[in-house]
Amino acid sequence: MKDDIIRIRWHGRGGQGAITAAKIVANAAFASGYEGVVMAPTFGTERRGAPVLTSLKIAKKKIYDLSPITRPDMVIVLDHLLLDEVDVASGAVPGGLVIINSPLGPDAYCFKGARTATADVTSISEAAGLPSGIVNTGIIGAFARASGLIGMEPLSLAIEKEFAGKHPEKNINAALRTYDQTIVGDLLNG
Amino acid sequence: MHIIDSGNTAAANGVKLARAEVIAAYPITPQTPLTEKLSEFVDGGEMDAQYIPVESEHSALAVCIAASSAGARAFTATSANGLLYMSEQVHWAAGARLPIVMCVVNRGIGAPWTVWNDHQDAISQRDSGWIQIYCCDHQQIIDTVIQAFKLAETVSIPVMVCYDGYILSHTYMPFEIPDKGRVDAFLPRISPEYRLDPENPVNLNTVTLPDIRLDIHGKTAPGYMEIRHNLHTDLRSSISVVEEIDAGFKKNFGRGGNPLIEPYRCDDAEFVAICLGSLSYQLRLAVDKLRNDGIPVGVAGIRLYRPFPDQAVREAFSSKKRLIVIEKALSYGNQGALCGDIRAALYAATGSRPDISNYIIGIGGREIQTNMLVDLLEKACTGTEKPGTEAEWIGLRM
Numbered sequence: 136m137k138d139d140i141i142r143i144r145w146h147g148r149g150g151q152g153a154i155t156a157a158k159i160v161a162n163a164a165f166a167s168g169y170e171g172v173v174m175a176p177t178f179g180t181e182r183r184g185a186p187v188l189t190s191l192k193i194a195k196k197k198i199y200d201l202s203p204i205t206r207p208d209m210v211i212v213l214d215h216l217l218l219d220e221v222d223v224a225s226g227a228v229p230g231g232l233v234i235i236n237s238p239l240g241p242d243a244y245c246f247k248g249a250r251t252a253t254a255d256v257t258s259i260s261e262a263a264g265l266p267s268g269i270v271n272t273g274i275i276g277a278f279a280r281a282s283g284l285i286g287m288e289p290l291s292l293a294i295e296k297e298f299a300g301k302h303p304e305k306n307i308n309a310a311l312r313t314y315d316q317t318i319v320g321d322l323l324n325g
Numbered sequence: 326m327h328i329i330d331s332g333n334t335a336a337a338n339g340v341k342l343a344r345a346e347v348i349a350a351y352p353i354t355p356q357t358p359l360t361e362k363l364s365e366f367v368d369g370g371e372m373d374a375q376y377i378p379v380e381s382e383h384s385a386l387a388v389c390i391a392a393s394s395a396g397a398r399a400f401t402a403t404s405a406n407g408l409l410y411m412s413e414q415v416h417w418a419a420g421a422r423l424p425i426v427m428c429v430v431n432r433g434i435g436a437p438w439t440v441w442n443d444h445q446d447a448i449s450q451r452d453s454g455w456i457q458i459y460c461c462d463h464q465q466i467i468d469t470v471i472q473a474f475k476l477a478e479t480v481s482i483p484v485m486v487c488y489d490g491y492i493l494s495h496t497y498m499p500f501e502i503p504d505k506g507r508v509d510a511f512l513p514r515i516s517p518e519y520r521l522d523p524e525n526p527v528n529l530n531t532v533t534l535p536d537i538r539l540d541i542h543g544k545t546a547p548g549y550m551e552i553r554h555n556l557h558t559d560l561r562s563s564i565s566v567v568e569e570i571d572a573g574f575k576k577n578f579g580r581g582g583n584p585l586i587e588p589y590r591c592d593d594a595e596f597v598a599i600c601l602g603s604l605s606y607q608l609r610l611a612v613d614k615l616r617n618d619g620i621p622v623g624v625a626g627i628r629l630y631r632p633f634p635d636q637a638v639r640e641a642f643s644s645k646k647r648l649i650v651i652e653k654a655l656s657y658g659n660q661g662a663l664c665g666d667i668r669a670a671l672y673a674a675t676g677s678r679p680d681i682s683n684y685i686i687g688i689g690g691r692e693i694q695t696n697m698l699v700d701l702l703e704k705a706c707t708g709t710e711k712p713g714t715e716a717e718w719i720g721l722r723m
Binding site: 162170172198199202205 | 492
């Protein structure tokens with residue numbers, strides 16, 4: 136159904152922090168004037184390492200539809216190896232956006248009717264001082280750059296709040312560095 | 326202050342603001358994060374309460390019964406088979422007239438095992454003598470938990486605050502945490518009329534004879550039947566207490582106003598969908614869509630399910646053309662439990678009565694897409710035939 140809700144589906148692995156990332160974006164969106172924010176993990180069967188997904192909906196008004204996202208405007212993938220296991224772009228709207236943590240450029244991917252953006256969040260986050268494999272704050276920078284939806288300022292504040300007492304500066308740094316190093320590809324004709 | 330967090334966290338913050346003094350709970354999905362949050366509050370000194378870990382739900386409520394009998398403000402929470410396991414104590418708490426508050430994080434019942442949402446757990450306890458209130462979003466969860474303690478302590482009847490497992494319990498959305506000072510004024514510390522007191526030992530709820538008798542002071546004491554009659558009449562009169570407490574809450578916090586039935590676009594509606602819980606909010610989208618197509622439909626969420634607000638149901642719906650009762654539970658072998666209640670309430674209506682169609686949906690977490698609800702409502706509103714008496718299951722893949 137056509138409405139004013141922006142639907143963002145996050146794909147990660149259990150334990151990778153996709154829910155935390157979505158929560159940070161939800162907080163930043165709310166602080167930026169989006170009154171309607173709903174974040175819902177897949178229910179019931181999360182296991183460490185297994186593919187998981189989280190739905191984040193953002194709108195200017197209260198959201199009454201809590202059902203999982205089937206037609207995402209944006210898809211965010213925390214691990215490019217998931218592409219071998221999951222049809223991440225399933226149901227994506229025409230002109231949608233796929234954001235991938237990947238060492239490869241957007242040209243390496245072919246999502247018809249969508250734009251692809253990539254950043255090597257894994258390497259960038261390590262360079263920013265985070266332990267190896269922590270990518271859920273870096274990916275937020277890629278989201279900010281590719282979507283243009285929410286500025287890095289409210290996102291940095293939301294990261295700082297989420298990681299209070301747990302090295303927020305390194306996480307903010309990872310997001311800012313990733314923002315600068317994200318490559319956004321062209322819209323591929325479907 | 327607004328925060329974005331889960332429905333379980335909303336409930337935990339309500340319990341904290343209500344200054345519950347004894348919490349006993351056994352973890353069960355999807356209730357677990359609620360009790361984890363409460364144990365954190367107690368452990369971190371944010372709540373001055375006794376958190377009593379127990380080995381089962383039966384013991385959880387037994388502890389609350391003991392604590393409440395001693396005059397403490399007691400809270401527990403459970404889901405599904407956990408609620409069934411404590412069922413004997415559920416009935417006991419109501420008969421003993423103890424103002425306990427329990428969150429029921431609605432989940433389908435095994436067998437076969439399911440951890441996902443429907444309403445069969447709470448519906449199975451609807452005749453236990455507890456008050457049952459259903460919530461549609463996180464703001465209602467936290468606000469209702471606070472009001473539930475006031476309600477329970479005013480009428481000396483325990484209250485279940487029901488909210489959808491996962492759909493609300495694990496979903497994050499913004500909600501406001503009410504100001505502590507205002508909650509303290511709205512809900513003062515508990516001051517029970519009777520409590521266990523070692524200085525004045527009494528027997529409570531011993532074997533009670535079928536007939537009335539003289540008590541130890543030589544006064545006529547009620548028999549079992551009188552005690553149970555009192556529970557029923559007090560439940561019936563608690564409908565107006567629910568309205569009074571809601572009005573007081575609205576005056577202090579600016580939220581509320583529809584504590585029995587929460588209507589949406591019902592005033593000029595010929596057709597009204599009726600349900601429990603968060604489904605009523607999702608149905609608003611389907612109503613908006615059909616309204617754009619010129620179909621005069623509305624939706625009403627029943628918030629107070631027990632005691633059943635039958636008079637409000639008659640006032641709201643008896644002049645409608647058709648009611649569409651959509652349920653995540655049923656009285657097996659008969660029809661949707663809510664539908665049976667609505668039908669019974671409207672049978673007493675004078676004059677016209679609407680047609681009623683009954684749909685069963687989302688059992689065991691079967692996904693409910695909004696376009697399914699649009700199709701369902703459209704079909705139900707535009708059908709020319711009188712609806713049958715059998716409930717129709719939506720989303721079955723047989």
